[in-house]
Amino acid sequence: MSVENFLTTAxxxxxxxxxxxxxxxxxSELKPAEHAEFLATAQRFHREKxxxxxxxxxxxxxxxxxxxxxxxxxxxxxxxxxxxxLEILGPGExxxxxxxxxxxxxxxDARAMEATELCFFERADFLSLLHRHHSVTLKILEKLSREIxxxxxxxxxxxxxxxxxxxxxxxxxxxxxxxxxxxxxxVIDLGLSRIELAEFLGLRPETTSRILSRWRAxxxxxxxxxxxxxxxxxxxxxxxxxxxxxxx
Amino acid sequence: MSVENFLTTAxxxxxxxxxxxxxxxxxSELKPAEHAEFLATAQRFHREKxxxxxxxxxxxxxxxxxxxxxxxxxxxxxxxxxxxxLEILGPGExxxxxxxxxxxxxxxDARAMEATELCFFERADFLSLLHRHHSVTLKILEKLSREIxxxxxxxxxxxxxxxxxxxxxxxxxxxxxxxxxxxxxxVIDLGLSRIELAEFLGLRPETTSRILSRWRAxxxxxxxxxxxxxxxxxxxxxxxxxxxxxxx
DNA sequence: CTCTGGACATGATGATCATCATAACATACA
DNA sequence: TGTATGTTATGATGATCATCATGTCCAGAG
Numbered sequence: 342m343s344v345e346n347f348l349t350t351a352x353x354x355x356x357x358x359x360x361x362x363x364x365x366x367x368x369s370e371l372k373p374a375e376h377a378e379f380l381a382t383a384q385r386f387h388r389e390k391x392x393x394x395x396x397x398x399x400x401x402x403x404x405x406x407x408x409x410x411x412x413x414x415x416x417x418x419x420x421x422x423x424x425x426x427l428e429i430l431g432p433g434e435x436x437x438x439x440x441x442x443x444x445x446x447x448x449x450d451a452r453a454m455e456a457t458e459l460c461f462f463e464r465a466d467f468l469s470l471l472h473r474h475h476s477v478t479l480k481i482l483e484k485l486s487r488e489i490x491x492x493x494x495x496x497x498x499x500x501x502x503x504x505x506x507x508x509x510x511x512x513x514x515x516x517x518x519x520x521x522x523x524x525x526x527x528v529i530d531l532g533l534s535r536i537e538l539a540e541f542l543g544l545r546p547e548t549t550s551r552i553l554s555r556w557r558a559x560x561x562x563x564x565x566x567x568x569x570x571x572x573x574x575x576x577x578x579x580x581x582x583x584x585x586x587x588x589x
Numbered sequence: 590m591s592v593e594n595f596l597t598t599a600x601x602x603x604x605x606x607x608x609x610x611x612x613x614x615x616x617s618e619l620k621p622a623e624h625a626e627f628l629a630t631a632q633r634f635h636r637e638k639x640x641x642x643x644x645x646x647x648x649x650x651x652x653x654x655x656x657x658x659x660x661x662x663x664x665x666x667x668x669x670x671x672x673x674x675l676e677i678l679g680p681g682e683x684x685x686x687x688x689x690x691x692x693x694x695x696x697x698d699a700r701a702m703e704a705t706e707l708c709f710f711e712r713a714d715f716l717s718l719l720h721r722h723h724s725v726t727l728k729i730l731e732k733l734s735r736e737i738x739x740x741x742x743x744x745x746x747x748x749x750x751x752x753x754x755x756x757x758x759x760x761x762x763x764x765x766x767x768x769x770x771x772x773x774x775x776v777i778d779l780g781l782s783r784i785e786l787a788e789f790l791g792l793r794p795e796t797t798s799r800i801l802s803r804w805r806a807x808x809x810x811x812x813x814x815x816x817x818x819x820x821x822x823x824x825x826x827x828x829x830x831x832x833x834x835x836x837x
Numbered sequence: 838c839t840c841t842g843g844a845c846a847t848g849a850t851g852a853t854c855a856t857c858a859t860a861a862c863a864t865a866c867a
Numbered sequence: 868t869g870t871a872t873g874t875t876a877t878g879a880t881g882a883t884c885a886t887c888a889t890g891t892c893c894a895g896a897g
Contacts, residue, residue, distance in 0.1 A: 416745040419830060425745045439741070442727075442734035448742060471727075478726055479690075479719075485733040486690040492740035493675055493687075493696070497664055499748055500791030501671050504884070535845060543748035545885055550846055566845090582667055752854065783875060793855055798876055814875090 363408035363460050365433040367484065370476040379470050383460035388453035394436065395451050401440035403463045407432050410457025411519070411531065415540075416449040426541040429454070429531070431519065438485065441467070454531065499543055502582075507542045508552050509580035512562075516571055529569045611656035611708055613681040615732065618724040627718050631708035636701035642684065643699050649688035651711045655680050658705025659767075659779065663788075664697035674789040677702070677779070679767065686733065689715070702779065747791070750830075755790045756800050757828035760810075764819055777817045 363383075368376055383406070388394055394405065394412060407430055414427040427449060430436060440447045441464070462470075471478045498510060512529065520527040539546040553569075556562050561577065563570040571577065611631075616624055631654070636642055642653065642660060655678055662675040675697055678684060684707070688695045710718075719726045747755060760777065768775040787794040801817075804810050809825065811818040819825065 414741075416741060418745060418749055423745075423749045425748055427741055427744060439734040439737040442730040443738060444731070445735075445738070448738050468727075472723060475720060478730075479716075482690040482726075482730065482733070483692070485730070485737060486687040487693075489687045489733060489736055489740065490691065490693075490696055492737065492744065493664070496740065496744055496747065497666070497673050497675070497791075499744065500673065501666055503882095546845080547847080547886080548884060551884095554846070751852095794875080795856080795877080796854060799854095802876070 363406060363458070365406060365435070367435070367477055367480045369480075371474060375474070379466075380460070382466040383462055385458065385460055388457045388459065390453055390455045392453050393450065394453060394457075394459065395447050397448055397450050398446050400446050401437055401444070403461050404438060404441040404467050405436035405451075406460040406462070407434050407436055408458035408460060410459075411454040412436060412451050412457060413454050413537075414449045414451055424540045425543060426537060429515070429519070429541070435481075435484070438481070442485075504542070504544050504548050505552055505580050506582065507544065508549065509577040511538075511542055512569065512571060513574070513577055513581060516574070520571070523570075525572070526563075527571045527574065529571065530567070532567050534567060611654065611706070613654060613683070615683070615725060615728045617728075619722060623722070627714075628708070630714040631710055634707040634709055636705045636707065638701055638703045640701050641698060642701060642705075642707065643695050645696060645698050646694050648694050649685055649692065651709050652686060652689040652715050653684035653699075654708040654710070655682050655684055656706035656708060658707075659702040660684060660699050660705060661702050661785075662697045662699055672788050673791060674785060677763070677767070677789070683729075683732070686729070690733075752790075752792055752796050753800055753828050754830065755792065756797065757825040759786075759790055760817065760819060761822070761825055761829060764822070768819070771818075773820070774811075775819045775822065777819065778815070780815050782815060 363380065363385075364376065368379070371379065385408075388410075395401075397417070409432050412430045414430070416425045416427050417423065418425075436451055436459070437447060471481070499507065502510070515529050515531065516527045519531060520529045533541070535546045535550055539549040542549060553562070553564055557564050559576075561571075561573045563572060611628065611633075612624065616627070619627065633656075634642075636658070643649075645664065657680050660678045662678070663672060664675055665672050684699055685695060689712070719729070746758065750758070763777050763779065764775045767779060768777045781789070783794045783798055787797040790797060801810070801812055805812050807824075809819075809821045811820060
């Protein structure tokens with residue numbers, strides 16, 4: 342077998358994805374049989390990087406569970422001139438719950454940030470699950486509550502924190518959720534462009550770029566294109582709460 | 590202890606309050622008997638203007654329902670240097686749900702803005718209600734979802750809006766929820782000081798005051814102390830979405 | 838190899854809003 | 868009535884960040 346042949350065949354065999362387990366802490370109290378029965382009602386599908394999962398304005402006819410990959414929730418101002426990345430979701434997280442439970446249209450777009458596997462549950466199937474398994478319902482109530490708390494905090498922080506605070510907080514959050522420890526440092530490699538990072542922060546790309554440059558010069562982090570390596574996490578923690586007066 | 594104190598020094602024994610109806614759309618599908626049985630598990634409370642209902646950091650051992658009056662959710666930045674009003678709640682609304690369902694500590698204070706009647710439900714009692722009446726659970730899921738949607742929209746808009754946009758949006762919201770129509774105009778009389786209004790907007794009181802003065806001069810609203818009268822609601826709608834460039 | 842388009846970096850300028858300061862005004866209280 | 872206290876209004880100044888403009892680097896296409 343030629344080298345070329347080996348490399349091309351090595352990339353391809355990706356057909357077992359429908360055998361992968363797909364679960365979430367939300368279902369932790371289901372018995373294996375119940376869990377399997379529930380999963381059997383799902384439609385599985387796949388989205389490549391950049392592809393849309395749902396669009397603002399579509400009615401929510403079901404609910405999604407992310408099996409693998411990452412998804413960004415993208416909101417726009419009504420005039421469509423500004424974009425804001427509300428959240429970055431990963432495996433095991435529900436997608437589209439707000440619109441599903443309120444039985445309304447999605448108010449943001451959901452877009453795959455990389456190759457992503459999803460389960461889709463029809464409204465009736467998912468509601469039936471909730472009806473039969475109160476533990477799942479309670480867990481979802483808990484999750485929604487935490488989400489509300491997180492959004493409330495985000496609102497407060499955005500209003501009262503400056504650009505450095507927002508960036509520091511975002512990097513810490515992304516680092517904890519998606520970062521990879523490497524000795525003292527932590528690697529964040531989500532393939533976020535400067536523009537996307539800025540949209541996640543509610544800043545302009547120029548501002549984001551400037552702060553990254555400054556922090557790079559101060560040895561707080563390393564910037565390798567879209568790969569960010571946090572060297573001094575403690576320092577970021579300090580930046581995350583500036584009394585808005587004397588940063589240095 | 591402050592409760593004891595308050596009860597013993599009770600200025601007026603308002604005993605008829607426990608006869609008042611106290612309900613919410615959340616319970617609309619309960620039969621009257623079920624509703625009454627459920628309400629019987631409540632402890633009723635009264636709070637005078639300015640009195641605390643719960644404090645940030647307290648564990649959420651139950652859930653509140655506002656029977657009458659208004660309650661503000663007040664948070665502080667971790668350094669205690671800034672205060673913000675997250676929400677103003679009125680009759681029929683639940684209070685403390687996020688912390689209750691997540692079973693965590695309250696992350697903000699709740700304080701009565703005027704004489705307020707409340708029902709308090711112990712954790713076990715409320716969970717029992719949810720268990721027995723799935724319709725209530727679904728309604729709460731729906732309510733939490735709508736709240737998430739509202740917070741998401743607020744985030745997107747607030748990030749990119751200036752001071753005028755925020756004030757316009759806040760006045761429209763307060764006007765719709767608590768305002769009183771008087772012919773063409775709408776009266777907002779919540780007794781909010783400039784400082785409180787600024788805390789609700791995430792602005793400084795000076796900025797708030799300036800914008801109000803400008804709008805008063807332009808005939809968009811009337812300012813009678815803490816009483817605000819919106820004269821030109823359409824104009825506020827325009828201010829609520831400035832492309833951040835050409836306001837006039 | 839050169840050309841070109843896109844992502845990123847960085848300088849210059851201006852708008853916005855926080856901050857500091859002061860004044861007008863009302864209210865409560867002795 | 869005068870004094871103190873708190874609320875609101877408004878002017879002056881500065882810090883921050885968006886905006887505009889330019890330059891660099893790199894990858895892909897001709």
